Amino acid sequence: MLSSMTTSPTDPTEPTEPAGSPAGPADGAAASGTGRTADAPRPRRRVPAGAAVLRAEKTEAIRTAVFEELAAVGYGRMSIEGIARRAGVGKTAVYRRWRSKLHLVLDLVSALAVQGLPTPDTGSLESDLRLLYELTARALRHPVASQIIPDLQAEAARNPDMADALQKALRQGQASVASGIVRAAVQRGELAAELDEDLALDLISGPLYWRAVVVRAKQPKGYLARLAGATAAGLRAL
Incomplete structure (x- = not known):
C-alpha cells in the first residue's frame, strides 16, 4: 500500500538561478578603449543554459515523508514544514511539486x-x-x-x-x-x-x-x- 507511487508534479522542472548579465557601458558615456558611443547595442542578458528536471529521489523522499507525517501527527496537524524537515528537503522543493498539503495528500491518495x-x-x-x-x-x-x-x-x-x-x-x-x-x-x-x-x-x-x-x-x-x-x-x- 505504501510502495512507490507515480505522481504528476505540477511543475515539470526545477528552476535554476538565472545567470548574471555582464555590465554594459553607462548611458551617455563612451565604452572604455573602444571609442563607441552610448547608442551602440547593449550587451544581451545571458539566458540560462537549461533547467534541471525534478529530482526523482527528492519526490520519493517527500512521498515517504507525507505518509510518515500522517501516521505521526494526522492530517490536521501535518504541515509542509514538517514534511520538508522529515524528507530532508527545503519547503520550496515541496511547493514545486504540490500547491498545498491538501493537493499533496489528494495526489498521493488518488494514486492508490x-x-x-x-x-x-x-x-x-x-x-x-x-x-x-x-x-x-x-x-x-x-x-x-x-x-x-x-x-x-x-x-x-x-x-x-x-x-x-x-x-x-x-x-x-x-x-x-x-x-x-x-x-x-x-x-x-x-x-x-x-x-x-x-x-x-x-x-x-x-x-x-x-x-x-x-x-x-x-x-x-x-x-x-x-x-x-x-x-x-x-x-x-x-
Whole structure:
C-alpha cells in the first residue's frame, strides 16, 4: 500500500538561478578603449543554459515523508514544514511539486486507486477470494496504513475533495481486482453471467474492510478462510 507511487508534479522542472548579465557601458558615456558611443547595442542578458528536471529521489523522499507525517501527527496537524524537515528537503522543493498539503495528500491518495493489488488466479473462486483477503488484510495491518486511513476518513467528513479522493482510492483500487475474480469465476461456470457486479464488489470488499478498518477487530484463526467460503456462497446466490 505504501510502495512507490507515480505522481504528476505540477511543475515539470526545477528552476535554476538565472545567470548574471555582464555590465554594459553607462548611458551617455563612451565604452572604455573602444571609442563607441552610448547608442551602440547593449550587451544581451545571458539566458540560462537549461533547467534541471525534478529530482526523482527528492519526490520519493517527500512521498515517504507525507505518509510518515500522517501516521505521526494526522492530517490536521501535518504541515509542509514538517514534511520538508522529515524528507530532508527545503519547503520550496515541496511547493514545486504540490500547491498545498491538501493537493499533496489528494495526489498521493488518488494514486492508490491505480496502484491496486494483483488479481489472484488460483483456479477457483473460493481460493481466489481467500488469497485476496490475505493480501488485503496484510496491507491493512501495516502500522502506517492502519493509522492513516481512519484519520483521512475523519477529514473526509469535513472535506468533499478528500472524501472523493478517498472513495476512489478505497473502492476503485479494489474494483479491478474483484471484477477480475468475478469474470474468471463466470468463465469457469462458478458464477452466473448476469450477476450484479456492483453488488458483488460490495459483498467481496465490505466485510473485511468493516472488521479491519471500521471496528478494528482482531481476526480469529481461520477467519479469512471462512470469510472466503461465505463470500463465495453469497456470490453464487446473486
